[in-house]
Amino acid sequence: MSKLFLMLCCILQAATAMACENGHATRKPAKQVASDDVKQISLVETRKPLTLKCPSGQSCDQHADYHALHVEQNGVEAYLSFKSSLNKRYQPAALQEAFRYADLYLPNGEDGDISLHVEAIDSQLVFLPAGKGRLKLHVLAPSYKVVKQGNSKSTDCRTDDVVGLCQSETVFQQPINLVMEFLLPKP
Numbered sequence: 094m095s096k097l098f099l100m101l102c103c104i105l106q107a108a109t110a111m112a113c114e115n116g117h118a119t120r121k122p123a124k125q126v127a128s129d130d131v132k133q134i135s136l137v138e139t140r141k142p143l144t145l146k147c148p149s150g151q152s153c154d155q156h157a158d159y160h161a162l163h164v165e166q167n168g169v170e171a172y173l174s175f176k177s178s179l180n181k182r183y184q185p186a187a188l189q190e191a192f193r194y195a196d197l198y199l200p201n202g203e204d205g206d207i208s209l210h211v212e213a214i215d216s217q218l219v220f221l222p223a224g225k226g227r228l229k230l231h232v233l234a235p236s237y238k239v240v241k242q243g244n245s246k247s248t249d250c251r252t253d254d255v256v257g258l259c260q261s262e263t264v265f266q267q268p269i270n271l272v273m274e275f276l277l278p279k280p
Contacts, residue, residue: 131268132237134199134207141166142276143173143228145181155180159193162228164275168200171273173230183228183277188220197232197271205241205261209234209269223274232271239263 143162147153153160157177164171172195179191195218197209211218211232223229241261 129267131270132265133270135272136169136199137274138164138166138169139276142278143171145278147177153181160191162275162278168198168206170196170198171275172196181280185220185222188228192218192220195230195232197273199271201239205239205263207269208238208240208262209271221272226277227274228277229272229274232269232273234269234271236264236266237269239265 141164143164145153146161146163147157148159151157155177160175160177160179160181162171162173162175174193174195175188175191176193177191179187182188192213194213195209195211197207197211199207201207209232211234215234217232217234219231221229221231239262241263242259
């Protein structure tokens with residue numbers, strides 16, 4: 094399948110999110126906002142290093158089902174998933190080759206949190222050279238979501254997540270240019 098087709102499928106899936114009204118699920122398009130301006134975000138996290146994670150009950154070696162790097166601090170959350178072949182080789186080329194997907198959440202003030210899900214097949218995330226003990230990535234995506242905890246009586250309320258929290262989502266059909274830099278796990 095072409096990258097354009099996959100991108101369109103992702104956009105359509107986001108645009109036809111399930112909405113809840115009076116406790117009944119209904120098909121309702123998510124709120125859409127369009128802009129040609131590129132949203133620029135640069136973030137350097139220097140306080141808390143990424144944590145290496147592997148499936149429960151498996152050691153983080155080349156035999157694990159996957160490796161993940163995760164950090165959550167000050168409203169920023171990054172979860173980067175890799176093939177187990179990464180095996181703690183944190184050079185940009187090795188990171189790129191083993192990359193599977195990323196879930197990124199960034200505070201966006203009173204509007205909610207910016208939410209990005211990027212798959213390796215989308216070719217929207219690139220790992221860049223960084224200083225010793227650091228990981229730097231660049232995302233250039235055609236759209237992003239802003240998720241906000243909502244009013245459970247609102248027609249925009251979605252409660253289809255595992256916890257059942259009410260969330261409203263707005264899909265921004267606006268390019269986002271995001272550069273993030275993190276401390277790598279300590280050896």
